[in-house]
Amino acid sequence: MEQAHGIAARLAAFMDEHIYPNEALYEAQLHEVPGPPFRVPPILEELKARARAEGLWNLFLPTSAGGPGLTNVEYARLAETMGRVHYASEVFNCSAPDSGNMEVLLRYGSEEQKERYLQPLLEGRIRSSFCMTEPAVASSDATNVETRIERDGDHYVINGRKWWITNAYHPNNAVYIVMGKTDPNAPLHRQQSQILVDPDTPGITRLRPLSVFGYLDEPKGHAEILFENVRVPAGNIILGEGRGFEIAQGRLGPGRIHHCMRIIGQCEKLLEQTCRRLLSRVAFGKALAEQSLWQDRIAEARTQINMCRLLTQHAARLIDTVGVKEARSEIAQIKVAATRIGQAISDMAIQAHGAAGLCDDHGLGFAFARMRMLRIGDGPDEVHNRTIARLELDRHRGAESGQA
Known part of the structure; x- marks a missing residue:
């Protein structure tokens, strides 16, 4: 736990010193004209080199693969911090789908596959x-x-x-x-x-x-x-023919913890942006922050973020203690909850910024698009709710049989 606290503090300091101050530069380099599409901003590679030199690298991996060996609960805190900026995870070589693919190769890959594909992924070269x-x-x-x-x-x-x-x-x-x-x-x-x-x-x-x-x-x-x-x-x-589902199930649990905590980090940043906007704008004689309607919305957002964080940490703890199979319902629950909350809070942030929220001046349009995409990516709500309901009903079927 002491190691995890130390890494979390160093990561937060790195974000303050290097990530947040370079957000505008990253976007400028990404969209510089003229230039080819899908270019990698030079600042990203500079930040990756600095993060690796400081030992903030492959933070999700076990010690056997060169990582810090954190539990899912411990890593969840780091994922939230990285999630505050949409590209930050890549700076620390912790971004999806690479992290999941690295875990697949680490668990199931042959030695030849690890040498050819896993090693350059671990080094952040590909x-x-x-x-x-x-x-x-x-x-x-x-x-x-x-x-x-x-x-x-x-x-x-x-x-x-x-x-x-x-x-x-x-x-x-x-x-x-x-x-x-x-x-x-x-x-x-x-x-x-x-x-x-x-x-x-x-x-x-x-x-x-x-x-x-x-x-x-x-x-x-x-x-x-x-x-x-x-x-x-x-x-x-x-791993061999016919093992595709087995492999897929092995990567889903921890990956969803990562996804959901990154969403929570983004929500925290969106809530901060919203509060600053409401405090700085006056309408009908008083600051928007003093309007009861906006106070209700802010209170609801804070409550929902905290609830989702605790639910995700609970799912992470279950994975750590009893395994992915026993945590299937909780893993499905966080996927539904986090993406819905993320979409709602990004929409609230746009509303608070008015017309300015519709353009890219504050990054809110892209934030909303990402949040809406995540409600479908990695399985839509309906699929996860089906899992939750079936597991819940199975519990009661067992109880009914026992009473009979």
Whole structure:
């Protein structure tokens, strides 16, 4: 615990000294004209080098992989701090989907796979993508995925279309983890496999970047990708055929803790922006902050943020003590709660800023777009609520049987 407190203090100091003062420079470099799209702002690489030199690097990893070995509860505090600025996680090599992909390779990858892909990810030299979602099916049910991964001698051949593939346009992207069916006749949850694919392999076409309410989310981007007879060495399959769902479940629990705590960090910053705005604006003879309607909204936002933080910390503690399987309901609950609260608070911040909230002067349009996207990304509310309800009903079914 003492180590975690020390890292948290150093991280907060780094944010104060290096991240917040460079937010405007980051945006200016990202959108500088003329210049290519999806460029990496030079300040980002400078900040990454500084963070690594200060030992604020791979903070989510166990000690065996060179990380600090924090529990999920301890790391949650760090994720909230990083979440206050949308690109800060990358500065510390803790950004999604790289963090989840690193955990997959660490847990399930072969030694050859670790050497080729994990090591450069750990060093922050490359970025990665996770390719699951497809446009032709309801991908909230992963059993619907239609991409085929078929064995052909010493290779697998991949055919399919994916979309909303985060990081696909990042200039440093060097590996995709692709999920598809190796055996459509196997039991439902043994049909899928995951395989490592180099983005420059022949047969891969990035069809288009997908924007979120007009935002391209640079420099990483989200792509629609076509795989046509893409030949990949058989040694690139992760863990073995039919293990795709097993791998996916292994990465979901901790990853959702990271996501939700980053959302809480963003909410804290949005609430701060809102309060400053309300204190500085006068309407109808008094500051907006003195209007009872806005006081009610601020009070509700503070309450909701605190409740969500405690719920997420509770889920993290369950993962640490009893494991992901026993924490399934709580993991689903935080995904629903955090994204809904994030969307509501970003909307409130826009309303408080009036017309200024609609443009990018305060970063609120992009914040709202990200929050709305996260309500669908990593599973929509409906899927998680279905899990919560089923688990809750199962508890009572068991009780009814016992009484009978």
